[in-house]
Amino acid sequence: MAELSLPKNSVVRKGETVNTANGAKRARTFSIYRWDPDDLDDKGNAKNPRMDNFTIDLDQCGPMVLDALLYIKNEVDSSLTLRRSCREGICGSCAMNIDGTNTLACTKAIADCQGDVKITPLPHMPVVKDLVPDLNHVYAQYTAIEPWLKTDTPAPNRERLQTHEDSDKLNGADGHGPAGCILCFCCSTSCPSYWWNGDRFLGPAILLQAYRWIVDSRDEATGERLDALEDPFRLYRCHTIMNCTNTCPKGLNPAKAIAEIKKMMVERL
Numbered sequence: 575m576a577e578l579s580l581p582k583n584s585v586v587r588k589g590e591t592v593n594t595a596n597g598a599k600r601a602r603t604f605s606i607y608r609w610d611p612d613d614l615d616d617k618g619n620a621k622n623p624r625m626d627n628f629t630i631d632l633d634q635c636g637p638m639v640l641d642a643l644l645y646i647k648n649e650v651d652s653s654l655t656l657r658r659s660c661r662e663g664i665c666g667s668c669a670m671n672i673d674g675t676n677t678l679a680c681t682k683a684i685a686d687c688q689g690d691v692k693i694t695p696l697p698h699m700p701v702v703k704d705l706v707p708d709l710n711h712v713y714a715q716y717t718a719i720e721p722w723l724k725t726d727t728p729a730p731n732r733e734r735l736q737t738h739e740d741s742d743k744l745n746g747a748d749g750h751g752p753a754g755c756i757l758c759f760c761c762s763t764s765c766p767s768y769w770w771n772g773d774r775f776l777g778p779a780i781l782l783q784a785y786r787w788i789v790d791s792r793d794e795a796t797g798e799r800l801d802a803l804e805d806p807f808r809l810y811r812c813h814t815i816m817n818c819t820n821t822c823p824k825g826l827n828p829a830k831a832i833a834e835i836k837k838m839m840v841e842r843l
């Protein structure tokens with residue numbers, strides 16, 4: 575039987591415990607992943623990550639997990655590092671793993687979490703600091719699919735118009751089409767195929783984006799876009815495990831988009 579062992583720096587230590595709830599009725603504990611590349615041990619190596627526990631009074635903050643994190647950052651420990659911008663599920667920057675599920679901290683209600691709330695960065699991504707994943711690789715993959723309108727025909731005097739049926743392919747008749755993707759990467763970081771082959775497999779987020787341009791009636795590079803995906807790894811590492819669709823906080827269906835691309839590949843043979 576294969577013996578697996580983890581590198582020493584993968585062990586997560588027990589961290590600080592801070593209680594600012596002062597016996598409040600609505601006290602809640604948030605167990606938060608902390609790692610600082612500048613926090614070094616005696617030998618000059620970065621210390622292992624740790625889980626800090628913060629118990630706070632929920633009456634002092636808003637109802638969402640992001641509200642609790644910002645309360646902790648503003649009132650308890652200003653060194654806590656996370657990304658956020660819009661606070662309403664639009665920018666995708668507050669994506670993290672909450673209670674074992676990749677989701678957006680700003681749209682995840684604390685009331686929907688059971689017991690202590692465990693918060694870690696998106697899994698299987700390098701960590702910059704605390705809850706901030708390094709997105710350089712996924713954005714390089716995004717650039718690789720050339721996510722812009724490509725045309726050969728001369729530009730018209732006004733916009734390139736679409737029928738309602740064609741725009742539904744982007745927005746979805748139910749509002750859950752590929753154009754609704756906010757590039758939060760909850761899906762790619764929940765995909766086992768992407769965990770193991772993320773260097774070459776594009777993953778569900780980027781493939782959904784590729785699909786978004788393939789089905790855009792105004793784009794004139796469909797064949798070229800399909801050619802670029804015709805590869806044993808870039809597209810075909812998807813094994814329809816469906817984690818991506820199950821976790822998408824915007825209710826999108828990247829697994830279906832990937833299946834549609836595979837179908838187009840077969841149909842054009």
Ligand code: SF4
Binds near residue numbers: 765777778816817828
């Ligand atoms: S359906 Fe494909 S892309 Fe989605 S989680 Fe499964 S293997 Fe990954």
Ligand code: SF4
Binds near residue numbers: 756758759762823828
């Ligand atoms: S498909 Fe959903 S989970 Fe994936 S990046 Fe887009 S919005 Fe996020």
Ligand code: FES
Binds near residue numbers: 661662667678
């Ligand atoms: S802060 Fe923008 S999606 Fe959460």
